[in-house]
Amino acid sequence: MNYKHALIAPIFQRISKSADELGLDCYVIGGFVRDFILERGREKDIDIVAIGSGIALAKHVAKNLPNTPKVQVFKTYGTAMIKYEGVELEFVGARKESYNPDSRNPSVEDGTLEDDQNRRDFTINAMAISLNSATYGTLLDPFNGLKDLAEKRIKTPLDPAITYSDDPLRMLRAIRFATQLNFDIEEASFEAIKAQSDRIDIITKERINVELQKIVESQTPSKGFLLLEKTGLLQRIIPELTDLKGVDVQEGQKHKDNFYHTLEVVDNCSKHTDNVWLRWAALLHDIGKAPTKRFSKKVGWTFHGHELKGSQMVYHLFKRLKMPLNDKMKYVQKLVFMSSRPIVLAQENITDAAVRRLVFDAGEYVDDLMTLCEADITTKNPYKFKKYHNNFKRVRAKIVEVEERDKVRDFQPPVSGETIMKTFDLKPSKEIGIIKEFIKESILEGVIPNDPQKAFELMIQKGTDLGLTRTDGT
Numbered sequence: 001m002n003y004k005h006a007l008i009a010p011i012f013q014r015i016s017k018s019a020d021e022l023g024l025d026c027y028v029i030g031g032f033v034r035d036f037i038l039e040r041g042r043e044k045d046i047d048i049v050a051i052g053s054g055i056a057l058a059k060h061v062a063k064n065l066p067n068t069p070k071v072q073v074f075k076t077y078g079t080a081m082i083k084y085e086g087v088e089l090e091f092v093g094a095r096k097e098s099y100n101p102d103s104r105n106p107s108v109e110d111g112t113l114e115d116d117q118n119r120r121d122f123t124i125n126a127m128a129i130s131l132n133s134a135t136y137g138t139l140l141d142p143f144n145g146l147k148d149l150a151e152k153r154i155k156t157p158l159d160p161a162i163t164y165s166d167d168p169l170r171m172l173r174a175i176r177f178a179t180q181l182n183f184d185i186e187e188a189s190f191e192a193i194k195a196q197s198d199r200i201d202i203i204t205k206e207r208i209n210v211e212l213q214k215i216v217e218s219q220t221p222s223k224g225f226l227l228l229e230k231t232g233l234l235q236r237i238i239p240e241l242t243d244l245k246g247v248d249v250q251e252g253q254k255h256k257d258n259f260y261h262t263l264e265v266v267d268n269c270s271k272h273t274d275n276v277w278l279r280w281a282a283l284l285h286d287i288g289k290a291p292t293k294r295f296s297k298k299v300g301w302t303f304h305g306h307e308l309k310g311s312q313m314v315y316h317l318f319k320r321l322k323m324p325l326n327d328k329m330k331y332v333q334k335l336v337f338m339s340s341r342p343i344v345l346a347q348e349n350i351t352d353a354a355v356r357r358l359v360f361d362a363g364e365y366v367d368d369l370m371t372l373c374e375a376d377i378t379t380k381n382p383y384k385f386k387k388y389h390n391n392f393k394r395v396r397a398k399i400v401e402v403e404e405r406d407k408v409r410d411f412q413p414p415v416s417g418e419t420i421m422k423t424f425d426l427k428p429s430k431e432i433g434i435i436k437e438f439i440k441e442s443i444l445e446g447v448i449p450n451d452p453q454k455a456f457e458l459m460i461q462k463g464t465d466l467g468l469t470r471t472d473g474t
Ligand code: ATP
Pocket: 029, 030, 031, 032, 045, 047, 119, 120, 121, 122, 125, 126, 167, 169, 170, 173
């Protein structure tokens, strides 16, 4: 079958012409071909392999394009990149890789298209479509990737034991693609990964991260985390999660398996948000439960303080995995730390004051926190399920209501320190803090609304109580 219809973007004709002019063969290969056949509609990055110099081809293509776009050359890798009309064109020369078990980096030499396809990770990623005019659109699929695409299978071109040992990152990539595409990993591959999962330790955290992030961004992240767990990879990458596995029984009392619960929460959460950091918060919201788990005859299993412990663990985990330690990390920490707060509200009669405090403490994250807590409802009891969701609906409605009145989400003191000093002729002193705190508390408790006039009156009253005298001339 001819795949000309995959090559309708005008750029392919330009590459074709350029390659013919240089007299070298070239192909579009990998993700573009795979995603075109899957009709994923996301063929943004295009990988071109040239039999010869990929860099030379890139430079010639750039010359043949309007306005001659810049060619970014990565000499050490023998690759070159052109950004053209929002698409990244990546050029590489076909290569043959041989791995020596004592070294992480392969020795690389020029090779044929087949050599290049042999070193690819999966059959579905090794398909190539010819771009030269004489063979334009011909599919070269030596490992029958088409069949594996149709049958939704992740399979390596060569012996999986060798493919994964050559580059252990491929173990994670197998799971990542299985998760993104909802494919199954072929048995032999799965066994090979399981057998050498410890080799993931030689892979840099940065590369691991890219794959983890893609799993978290998938529609059903649990698929990936279950595979990571079953292959033994999760234990080595995020042991905080595998530590949540298992159900302990003492005196006939047991707790839920927090690992499987967590995965359910992540999936639930992912249905309601694309925010990858909110998904991370869901993934990590219970990690403090493993180190805080206690049993007492009186109350059974407890996880006291797991929210604080968990939020501290978030920092160490992010640091270890070389994830950003910026506001994203703080956001995840805060959500983990507050992850039980709305639950308490949903169980009791909700008072305005409690909701105001929640909004005050969660600030701009309050909606995300609610999304997380709703996702946390994994009870299989339909009566309870409905009841908890209804409770959260009421909390959400209350949040809107108290926000309208009191605007504590991004709380700004309605009376400034300056006003207090002017009114009572004070120098900076502890009274100012006391008055401000008193006003804030009165608003949160609902004694006064968040209103400058009411707050001013309260300031006068509190100042008088503190023995201060008004000196602003009234
Ligand atoms: P996506 O970009 O959607 O994640 P992709 O298939 O384009 O998917 P890339 O990481 O961009 O994935 O890699 C491009 C191609 O390079 C792959 O399709 C595969 O053929 C090859 N490849 C990438 N990484 C490896 C690897 N570690 N081992 C073998 N081949 C790889």
